[in-house]
């Protein structure tokens with residue numbers, strides 16, 4: 001079963017509409033037009049976040065335009081084409097919402113929607129984002145380090161890994177079936193990867209609450225790993241003793257391993273990982289190991305064979 005298309009860019013996928021589509025025309029059109037295009041939830045998504053500080057961990061590269069970040073997505077629950085998440089997630093209900101944190105912890109907790117935005121002070125972190133399909137973006141996320149949350153729940157000495165689970169509801173996500181992966185979408189990190197200061201829980205984008213297609217109301221972002229590790233719309237975080245299953249590894253173990261570090265030296269079985277396209281640019285650039293975060297994270301993998309542990 002072919003579950004992910006070989007990423008030969010169809011140029012029709014990145015049309016001038018996506019690239020140059022100007023958000024201001026949207027906003028200038030006023031509430032009537034917005035109402036016609038979106039539901040109350042998308043309005044909620046546009047809400048500005050306050051008290052956001054700028055993080056020194058940001059890249060100074062130029063952020064990708066908002067409309068490309070929100071109209072060129074992978075969120076298979078809403079379909080497998082890049083335009084599907086924006087087109088099909090407008091009615092996705094992200095309120096009320098709860099995210100449970102449980103397992104090998106001293107203080108398990110359930111966070112409601114309001115609580116999710118108050119776990120820790122919000123920071124803007126401009127990160128590089130590199131998909132295994134060889135496109136990349138620069139995204140001004142708003143969030144806080146996952147380690148701030150993990151410290152609150154007090155992992156026990158048995159906690160070695162962190163397992164993440166996305167929301168799934170067949171009724172709200174009828175397009176998920178047939179995309180070839182199992183739902184709910186699950187991911188995992190080793191505890192030290194999860195505790196790393198770069199590992200972010202994200203609640204916003206460009207200073208506003210996350211649009212549904214980018215993983216509202218809360219998602220993970222692990223900038224030195226391929227985009228698929230950055231699981232969206234989280235409902236459960238579980239501290240565990242054993243390495244947890246991950247969605248892409250479950251569907252294609254020969255193509256996707258547990259670690260999934262960005263690595264130009266290790267080809268995907270169906271294509272090279274040496275280069276990438278920084279959207280909306282048309283030309284390719286060389287991919288940098290650990291997506292350019294090697295100085296901060298390479299030490300997590302000393303002594304490991306990253307060809308075996310792909």
Ligand SMILES: Nc1nc2c(c(=O)[nH]1)N[C@H]1C(S)=C(S)[C@@H](COP(=O)(O)O)O[C@H]1N2
Nearest residue numbers: 073074075076131166185227228230231232
């Ligand atoms: N729940 C869920 N999370 C997911 C995915 C998905 O299909 N479902 N796709 C992953 C992949 S393959 C990528 S590249 C990123 C894309 O994030 P973006 O659309 O915000 O750029 O989300 C990741 N997280």
Ligand SMILES: [Mo]
Nearest residue numbers: 131132227228
């Ligand atoms: Mo991806």
